[in-house]
Amino acid sequence: MRRNFNYRANFNHRREGKLSGTFGFSGFTRDFLSVGAEAPAPHTKQHSFAAYALERLDFEKVGFQFGGRIEQNGYRPEGDFRARNFLGFSASGGTRARVWNGGTFVANYQHSFRAPALEELYNHGPHAGILTFDIGNQDLVAEQGDGIDLSLRHTTTRVRADAGVYYYNIRKFVFTAFTGQDDAASKLPIIRYEQSTSRFVGAEANLEVQAIPTLWLSGRVDYARAELTDQSKPLPRIPPLRGSIGIDWRYKAFGFRPQLVMARKQDRVFDHETPTAGYAVLNVAGSYTFVTRRLTHVLALNGNNLTNRLYRNHLSFVKKIAPEMGRNVRLNYTLRF
Structure with a gap:
């Protein structure tokens, strides 16, 4: 049972010239009570409680x-548990520059x-x-951490693309460590x-290209490599190299969107963590939209994992006993007014 009170004020x-901000x-109070044996x-x-400020300087091409942000968090548990209080500061800075017609560097x-x-502090059960x-x-x-990310974006009437890389060093990073033991x-x-x-070091890229006026081709890829640097071990539950390719075809009231989702095997695992095999999954979505008076009707038929592939999500805590869903089909009707 949770009783929360949240508040926020923005101004x-x-x-002033090219400066805006x-x-x-903001803050909240939370009364957390979990009942039962x-x-x-x-x-x-x-x-x-947190106080923050964000400022922008906008010029013609840059x-x-x-x-x-300064933030305070306090915990007051009952029973034989220690009260804790945390106070810290976060800051960020960035730039956005136009480098060619439709292209931006960030x-x-x-x-x-x-x-x-x-x-993370008090769970025991x-x-x-x-x-x-x-x-x-x-x-x-x-x-506490420090990080940078760099990206290039390109947008025109027929092409939308972006690619980026990032690097983060986080001190005292909290993670869930598998012990290899079971509770009696x-x-x-x-x-x-x-x-x-x-x-954390990673990269991602997205590409959408209009082949003909009614057809878009798309692709996406991302990769992350995360390590505990003082232990020289991979962090647990880090996704493998992933990617997807798809088509978005629209003609009048009809839409058709097949997509192939792929992932490589993940064998860079933490102690007692289970590796996962690679997979490729085919998903297809279709829709029909029509309007009557002031109402919009959308009929959608979605099919996921149509090849009925047995695969496991590396981020899942229960992947050893529960693979992802097999072949499934859903029919949805949406009414907008």
Whole structure:
């Protein structure tokens, strides 16, 4: 049971020449109460407050953006648990420059702060949603990281493309560590919340091309490599190299969108983590739209995993016992007015 109260206020200041921006504050209070013999966390009151500002400088061919945020999070658990309080600062800066007709270069830097979540600090019990036995860590400290991302974007009437790379170094990164042990009572695998310095490096690219006025071709690829640098181990639950290719055909009221989704095997795994095989899955979506008076009717027929491929999502905690859904078809009717 959760009782939450949230508030937020944003203010836009008067534009001064090429400078514009917003500032504000937000926060919430949370009264977390989990009942039952297997309640994973104690009754805890959490309060959070943040103040922030974001400014923009816009010129004809280049723009700059910079901002900052100060944030406080406090936890007051009942019973034999320690109260915790976290205070930190985040900041970011970026630039956007037009480099050719339709082309834009974007660069961003950010320094981040994240307080541990309530569940990461205090959980101790079965987690029914992911079929694990969670053990929190009351000694966790706040994450702090620095990162950059660079991207190129190109947009014209017939081509939409973007490609980017990123690098993040996060100190005291909180992650779920598989222990290889099972809880004696629940028989669920035990995971512990631990932290260590981590490094994330990745890239992604998207491309959409209009072949003819009614037909678009699309493709996407992304890859991430994440490691615990002080342990020289891969982080758990990191997706493999993934990609997709698809078609979007529209003619009058009809739409037809087949897509092939692919993933490579993931064998860069953490201790006691299960590797997963690669796969290719075919999905097809079709729709018919018609209008009557002031109403829009949409009939949609979606088919997923039409080849009925047995495959597993590497990000899933239950992938060992529960593969992804097999062949399935859905018929939807949507009425808009």
